[in-house]
Amino acid sequence: MDLAPLPVTVPLLMAAVLVGAAPLLSRRMLDALACLTAACNLAVCTLLILQTAAAPRVYWFGSWRPVGRFPIGISFVIDPMGAGLAALVSLLMLAALVVSWAYFESVKSLYHAIMLVFLAAMCGLCLTGDLFNLFVWFELMSAAGVTLSGYKVDETGPLQGALNFAVMNTLGAYLSLTGVALVYAKTGALNFAQVGVALAADTSHDVLLPIAFLFLISGFLVKAAAFPFHFWLADAHAAAPTPVCILFSGVMVELGVYAVARLYWAVFAPALVALDTPLQGLLLAIGTLTALVGAVACFGQRHLKRLLAFSTISHVGLMIIGCGLLTPHALAGSGLYVVGHGMVKASLFICAGILLNRFESVDEFELQGAGRQIPAVGLLMALGAFGLTSLPPLANFFGESLIDQSARRLGFEWISIVFMLAGLLTAGAVLRVTGRIFLGWGHEHEATSRGSCKVALKREMHSPSRKPPLTMVLPALLLLVAAGVVVPAADLGRRMLGEAHAFQDTRGYWQRVLQEGPPPPQKAAEPVGPSARDIGRQAGVALAALAVALLALFPRALGNPAARIGGAILVGIFKPIRLMHSGRIGDYVAWFVLGIASYGLILALA
Amino acid sequence: MSTVGYVVAAWLFVIGAYGIASSRHLVHLCLCLAVVQASTYVLLAVIGYRPDAPAPILIGIKPDAQTVDPVVQALMLTDIVVEATVLALLLSLIVQIDRRTGSVDPDEVDLMRG
Numbered sequence: 001m002d003l004a005p006l007p008v009t010v011p012l013l014m015a016a017v018l019v020g021a022a023p024l025l026s027r028r029m030l031d032a033l034a035c036l037t038a039a040c041n042l043a044v045c046t047l048l049i050l051q052t053a054a055a056p057r058v059y060w061f062g063s064w065r066p067v068g069r070f071p072i073g074i075s076f077v078i079d080p081m082g083a084g085l086a087a088l089v090s091l092l093m094l095a096a097l098v099v100s101w102a103y104f105e106s107v108k109s110l111y112h113a114i115m116l117v118f119l120a121a122m123c124g125l126c127l128t129g130d131l132f133n134l135f136v137w138f139e140l141m142s143a144a145g146v147t148l149s150g151y152k153v154d155e156t157g158p159l160q161g162a163l164n165f166a167v168m169n170t171l172g173a174y175l176s177l178t179g180v181a182l183v184y185a186k187t188g189a190l191n192f193a194q195v196g197v198a199l200a201a202d203t204s205h206d207v208l209l210p211i212a213f214l215f216l217i218s219g220f221l222v223k224a225a226a227f228p229f230h231f232w233l234a235d236a237h238a239a240a241p242t243p244v245c246i247l248f249s250g251v252m253v254e255l256g257v258y259a260v261a262r263l264y265w266a267v268f269a270p271a272l273v274a275l276d277t278p279l280q281g282l283l284l285a286i287g288t289l290t291a292l293v294g295a296v297a298c299f300g301q302r303h304l305k306r307l308l309a310f311s312t313i314s315h316v317g318l319m320i321i322g323c324g325l326l327t328p329h330a331l332a333g334s335g336l337y338v339v340g341h342g343m344v345k346a347s348l349f350i351c352a353g354i355l356l357n358r359f360e361s362v363d364e365f366e367l368q369g370a371g372r373q374i375p376a377v378g379l380l381m382a383l384g385a386f387g388l389t390s391l392p393p394l395a396n397f398f399g400e401s402l403i404d405q406s407a408r409r410l411g412f413e414w415i416s417i418v419f420m421l422a423g424l425l426t427a428g429a430v431l432r433v434t435g436r437i438f439l440g441w442g443h444e445h446e447a448t449s450r451g452s453c454k455v456a457l458k459r460e461m462h463s464p465s466r467k468p469p470l471t472m473v474l475p476a477l478l479l480l481v482a483a484g485v486v487v488p489a490a491d492l493g494r495r496m497l498g499e500a501h502a503f504q505d506t507r508g509y510w511q512r513v514l515q516e517g518p519p520p521p522q523k524a525a526e527p528v529g530p531s532a533r534d535i536g537r538q539a540g541v542a543l544a545a546l547a548v549a550l551l552a553l554f555p556r557a558l559g560n561p562a563a564r565i566g567g568a569i570l571v572g573i574f575k576p577i578r579l580m581h582s583g584r585i586g587d588y589v590a591w592f593v594l595g596i597a598s599y600g601l602i603l604a605l606a
Numbered sequence: 607m608s609t610v611g612y613v614v615a616a617w618l619f620v621i622g623a624y625g626i627a628s629s630r631h632l633v634h635l636c637l638c639l640a641v642v643q644a645s646t647y648v649l650l651a652v653i654g655y656r657p658d659a660p661a662p663i664l665i666g667i668k669p670d671a672q673t674v675d676p677v678v679q680a681l682m683l684t685d686i687v688v689e690a691t692v693l694a695l696l697l698s699l700i701v702q703i704d705r706r707t708g709s710v711d712p713d714e715v716d717l718m719r720g
Contacts, residue, residue, distance in 0.1 A: 071677055132681055139688045143695060150699055156706045163699050167626065170639060170692050177646045177685060178619070184678065185653040585635065585712055589627040 004059035004076050006044045007086050007123035011037055015116040022109035031101050034112040038094040045087035049080045058513050071189045077129030077513055081499045085258055086126040088339060092250040092346050093119045095475040096243040099350055102469035103243055118144035125255050131180045131190045142169040145252060149240035161239030167585050168232040172222030179216030192266040193513035199271035210275055210603045213268050217260045218596055224256025226320060227289040228591040230313045231581055237309030242353030249312040249349060250342040261323045269506045278606030282599060283324025288418050291317030293577060295425035300574040304352045304362035304433055311426035315341050318422055321415060322403040332500035333402030340396030343483035344387035350476040351381040354468045364433045369440025374468055378438030380476050385430035389423040389542040392535050395487045401530035423541045428548035435553050442553040611652030618645035632700045632710040643689050647682055654678035
């Protein structure tokens with residue numbers, strides 16, 4: 001049997017079954033069936049990784065395939081990169097569904113069904129090889145995501161978060177569709193390979209092509225929460241149920257980066273070869289801005305889920321930098337970073353969920369000292385915080401060292417500073433919260449002096465048990481362990497490097513899809529390991545993050561004048577970023593238009 | 607004909623985005639989003655347009671006769687289905703926001719500041 005369409009068909013079918021058979025199924029049956037479907041998807045995607053390790057597979061739905069240049073047939077093009085990402089999606093979905101087991105007091109079959117639709121849409125996005133199909137999965141993913149983030153319809157916060165999410169992503173999707181239409185007008189094709197061949201053969205070099213490319217990726221940049229399109233993400237995360245946040249932060253946002261990379265290397269790279277340098281500069285600038293703005297905003301938050309959301313924005317910026325360097329090493333680094341970050345961040349969100357469940361709050365100051373009753377969760381959270389600094393042997397450590405080495409070779413030494421700052425601030429913020437909540441450190445009277453997001457979150461479970469439920473602690477722990485062992489255990493570093501080479505081999509991709517001539521031999525990637533210097537640097541970042549967290553908790557240790565000056569500087573940095581985040585959808589749209597216009601101008605003038 | 611179409615599409619996109627940015631009523635905001643969406647319909651229709659060509663119904667015409675491009679029309683139909691879902695979702699969120707807060711002015715619902 002052909003496995004290729006199963007990652008999308010099975011969850012969609014199960015979603016329909018769950019809704020249809022809902023009256024017959026008990027709550028636990030629903031949970032079990034949904035978990036089973038996600039586990040099944042994980043197995044299928046893992047098999048697909050193994051099957052495609054030698055050469056990517058092309059699957060034409062209904063066996064309709066293009067004849068000549070005629071644009072017919074929709075294909076999945078499955079390579080280990082896409083299948084691997086789909087496997088990560090399935091794994092985190094499984095974790096989210098297991099967490100939901102004890103998390104929700106009352107939840108109906110629609111929740112499970114929408115989660116499965118969400119799963120299918122994300123897997124489809126990973127595997128597709130067709131422009132319009134990509135847009136459809138993107139919109140399905142957004143629609144399912146919006147529904148899930150506004151799942152608790154009797155509270156105002158989730159509704160507003162969902163509204164901001166929906167409007168921004170839909171607007172981005174329309175601009176992407178405009179890009180699809182322009183590309184179709186120019187080439188008369190929708191399949192990645194067909195479009196790419198037609199664009200590469202066209203030597204007219206008009207300005208339409210970079211504009212179409214920018215439009216096309218803009219929707220995915222919104223999804224990836226790139227600056228200045230990132231506002232919706234923090235709003236949606238602050239309000240969405242915790243199991244959903246695991247998926248939003250862990251994979252959905254990263255899929256935006258994946259789609260941009262896929263579009264560039266499967267379609268546009270040969271046609272845009274003259275724009276390589278400006279595009280590289282643009283992506284590095286977007287990534288750096290996103291990473292720094294996210295990190296600073298993260299440090300300034302007191303609402304734990306929103307804090308984690310901003311840390312996701314910061315780390316996505318780092319992934320954009322990895323793709324933006326345009327080298328196979330950096331791309332492989334980004335891939336490893338996605339794996340490690342996804343697992344670590346999912347684990348942190350589960351910890352936030354445990355707090356919310358037990359104390360009906362995720363506010364840093366309200367919960368001061370409250371976590372003393374559950375020290376194990378505090379330990380998990382501290383471990384997760386250190387995970388954000390990319391300590392070895394986590395997957396994101398290997399990713400970061402690959403990106404850093406590649407940047408160094410290209411002469412972008414400053415990129416390691418961006419990485420260090422992002423790790424330092426995001427980990428410092430989480431450690432600060434951990435210290436305050438689980439150890440009761442810090443001064444209490446600061447509570448009123450700092451404003452923050454006003455989303456009040458109701459307890460999502462009716463009767464909190466004495467101990468944190470095992471179905472929440474265990475996934476958090478296992479995900480952290482997995483992030484630590486996955487690279488050495490699966491030899492992921494070397495494999496990812498080989499796959500990144502294949503991912504960037506645009507003409508090889510076209511040949512395989514269109515079956516013109518024998519597929520080119522794959523280049524063997526030279527293995528590159530992290531150096532002792534990388535380990536030392538990350539250890540330094542982790543220690544510095546700890547120091548930052550302690551200073552934030554005990555500013556008076558520096559003496560009163562120094563603390564006051566430091567505080568003033570911090571407020572000076574936070575204030576513009578906080579003002580920028582006005583919470584109004586109109587402002588977000590204005591930022592969106594401004595961002596697209598300025599990025600377009602940069603590309604057009606280059 | 608086709609130049610006019612492209613200009614109309616661009617205009618609809620810009621005016622819709624302006625409408626969202628300046629909206630004082632969430633239902634109005636939603637309809638502005640529908641205007642942006644209409645721009646993609648116009649664009650797709652213009653791209654498929656061929657002067658004097660019939661609709662792509664291939665029965666009863668010469669095999670090599672040129673018709674209007676059916677692919678973009680299929681895209682447009684899919685687009686309409688997808689976006690109808692999104693708009694329905696948005697409107698239901700807005701109804702719920704109105705029930706909870708008694709206001710549909712985006713400036714009065716400001717939980718997400720900072």
